[in-house]
Amino acid sequence: MAERILIVEDEEKLARFVELELLHEGYEVDKAFDGRNGLEKLEGGGYDLALLDIMLPGLNGLEVLRRARRTVDTPVIMLTARDSVMDKVAGLDMGAEDYMTKPFEIEELLARIRAALRKSQRRAPETQVLAAGALSMDVGRHTVSYDGHPIELTQREFALLQALLENKGIVLSRSTLMERVWGYDYLGETNIVDVYVRYLRGKIDDAFGVRLVQTVRGVGYVIRD
Ligand code: CA
Numbered sequence: 001m002a003e004r005i006l007i008v009e010d011e012e013k014l015a016r017f018v019e020l021e022l023l024h025e026g027y028e029v030d031k032a033f034d035g036r037n038g039l040e041k042l043e044g045g046g047y048d049l050a051l052l053d054i055m056l057p058g059l060n061g062l063e064v065l066r067r068a069r070r071t072v073d074t075p076v077i078m079l080t081a082r083d084s085v086m087d088k089v090a091g092l093d094m095g096a097e098d099y100m101t102k103p104f105e106i107e108e109l110l111a112r113i114r115a116a117l118r119k120s121q122r123r124a125p126e127t128q129v130l131a132a133g134a135l136s137m138d139v140g141r142h143t144v145s146y147d148g149h150p151i152e153l154t155q156r157e158f159a160l161l162q163a164l165l166e167n168k169g170i171v172l173s174r175s176t177l178m179e180r181v182w183g184y185d186y187l188g189e190t191n192i193v194d195v196y197v198r199y200l201r202g203k204i205d206d207a208f209g210v211r212l213v214q215t216v217r218g219v220g221y222v223i224r225d
Pocket of ligand 1: 011055056
């Protein structure tokens, strides 16, 4: 299901430009052009993320965020035209996930949106259990076991295994895994994925004599039952 993003921005041309980019990326988009309408929509809920301009008519973005935080915890990325440290600090203190200073590169905004969405998705499912064959991952407890035998994984190994398990049967490219596990700012060195896949195989496949983490040559990796 497409993630829903709210844009609260009074510069309608900018809002429209960002909207088109987000639609192109497959998100659903809603817009508000002033603080009051933005707050109303945020409080109405149903958004996976909001882009919130600070300089808005009516209520400013910081005030919108402060009020919205009483009832909703939608991740928010603040947009500020001023390169004002105070605004950024205030926004982050009030619970904004991130901020962007205008003018920004759309690619950077998209990357920050993906990062913020990943972060909020990771903390959402408290009791989620993922499995492939006898391999089982309890996401909430942050534990992994094979046929009841606990497996010790580092943070990165855990994140990599989680990405594979969440997409069981689907081949994930190195760059997808890279972005998913290491974040957008590590683009380029995808061979680190191979290194961590080897670690995982050592602790799972080699240790238990199975072949769960599979290589699809020229494409990437997949975990199968
Ligand atoms: Ca503005």
